[in-house]
Amino acid sequence: MTALEDSTVKCRGCASENVVLVVDVGDQPLADYFPPADNPGPDPRWPLSLWLCRECTLVQLGPVEAQLAEEPLAVESATSRAHAEASVKEILRDYPELLGTVVFEFGSPHGGSWLDHLYAAGSRLAGEDEKAGLVIDVHGIVHEPQYGDSLKLRADRLAPGGLLVMEFHHLLPLFIGNQFDTIRHGHWAYVSLRALQNIAALHGLTIESVRQAEMYGGSLMVMLRHTADAKPDASVDVVLDDEEAAGIADEVQLGSLHEAARHAAGALHDELSRHQAAGRTVLGYGAPSKAPVLLDLSNVTTDLLPFTVDLAPGKHGRRIPGACMVPIRPIEELKAARPDVVLVLTWDIADEIVAQLEADGGWGATYLVPLPEPHELGTRRQDAR
Structure with missing residues (x-):
């Protein structure tokens, strides 16, 4: 890979033109664009890639300008x-x-x-x-x-x-x-x-x-x-x-993230397919800005994840953008459905989510975290066995 040839593109940190592509995940939907659930799409997409400045070592988005303003829908955890x-x-x-x-x-x-x-x-x-x-x-x-x-x-x-x-x-x-x-x-x-x-x-x-x-x-x-x-x-x-x-200032090392991402995305698709084949119901928790890229790269649609839930009322009645089309519903619908597996899309606060859903004893669900590879979390009930 070579440095950017367009001399008008400069590092977002130090303005150097010595910037090189390290990770490219293709065209992706805007992370905080949650269209109404009945919007058939297709949703707008933009290139999503990471570039390394060889001078200041800042890793940054490439030459893309998002076209839609982010609507503040999230609720602080x-x-x-x-x-x-x-x-x-x-x-x-x-x-x-x-x-x-x-x-x-x-x-x-x-x-x-x-x-x-x-x-x-x-x-x-x-x-x-x-x-x-x-x-x-x-x-x-x-x-x-x-x-x-x-x-x-x-x-x-x-x-x-x-x-x-x-x-x-x-x-x-x-x-x-x-x-x-x-x-x-x-x-x-x-x-x-x-x-x-x-x-x-x-x-x-x-x-x-x-x-x-x-x-x-x-x-x-x-x-x-x-x-x-x-x-x-x-x-x-x-x-x-x-x-x-x-080696996070080394372009070759950073480039390995591309293959790691593709591998983990494939593993998530395979894990959800395995649960589906075994007759287990899988539903999601969370509709974070992380979800569109994760589900898109993993080729997860409503066949594998019928819906997810979120604490933010502003997201209810909407869906995850991109090809997945996964609708977002209130948390009460997850509790009423009592799925066998809960896919924790807001994995960074997984402990908070498990504690919330297990506060009244839960229903025996398995909690699945997608990264760095799909893996199950224990609960107090499971840990006591």
């Missing part, structure tokens, strides 16, 4: 709400000088806002153009097409001596965990710590420390300061070493 509260407590415990500081938050379509918890601790929201002692971006920046320009905005908001906290889904677990369904239109960047370090340096920022977070299948919470104020600790090198060992 209990896991996400609890994570926001715990994160604020952790940051204020470890950085007590930030108690009551001026804050600014760059929002995210995923939710997870820290502001109410910071207000409760005495913080004040920065005024227009006012710099803040604490600047927050929790899963927000990847929704902006130009990663480098967006990072500069965050650097510009940061007061001297202040702390920028950025949490994002980490490229490392995406790669080693075969989380290919997180590749989607609207998520423009797939970020490693190395790439963030390289792009941050262009805007006068240095990574001071990093922590692991379990959100979305594996995230990083990264603390940055203006370079003159930063004192990096050992946690930074630990993550950089892990990334280096996995």
Whole structure:
């Protein structure tokens, strides 16, 4: 594979033209486009591919511009709400000088806002153009097409001596965990710590420390300061070493994700077919933005998955986009149907979902998680056997 020949296409992080294709999953439906269930389609599709910048190492969507605006239909999970509260407590415990500081938050379509918890601790929201002692971006920046320009905005908001906290889904677990369904239109960047370090340096920022977070299948919470104020600790090198060992800045290594995705997609189709042949009913839980790519690549239609359910009322009466045509219904319909197998499409909060469905004792369902390979989860009842 060769670098992009069109000189107008540049890295979304550092503007280099030295960008190379590493993964191509073909034309895919827009992740957050959920048409009415009676819409016969076909749904619009756009190319979906990952490119690696050989200069800053940012992995990013290729030269595509999605044509449909994302409609905010999702409901924030209990896991996400609890994570926001715990994160604020952790940051204020470890950085007590930030108690009551001026804050600014760059929002995210995923939710997870820290502001109410910071207000409760005495913080004040920065005024227009006012710099803040604490600047927050929790899963927000990847929704902006130009990663480098967006990072500069965050650097510009940061007061001297202040702390920028950025949490994002980490490229490392995406790669080693075969989380290919997180590749989607609207998520423009797939970020490693190395790439963030390289792009941050262009805007006068240095990574001071990093922590692991379990959100979305594996995230990083990264603390940055203006370079003159930063004192990096050992946690930074630990993550950089892990990334280096996995080869996630190597185009050949990254390219192996393509075959891993195809293999896991085929395995999911085979697993659902096996249950169908055995006379077992399979229904889904969740209608996340991850589902269209997963089900499309797996060639799963209503023959194998008659419907899925979701907590978000705005998704009821709609369907997963693409060829699968799987309708989305209220959770009560899943409970009433009592399927033999529940396919957990929102696999990153599988524990929350199993606990919710098993709260009243459940009905003996098997919970199937699709990635990194299809596998079953235990329940308290099964574990007690």
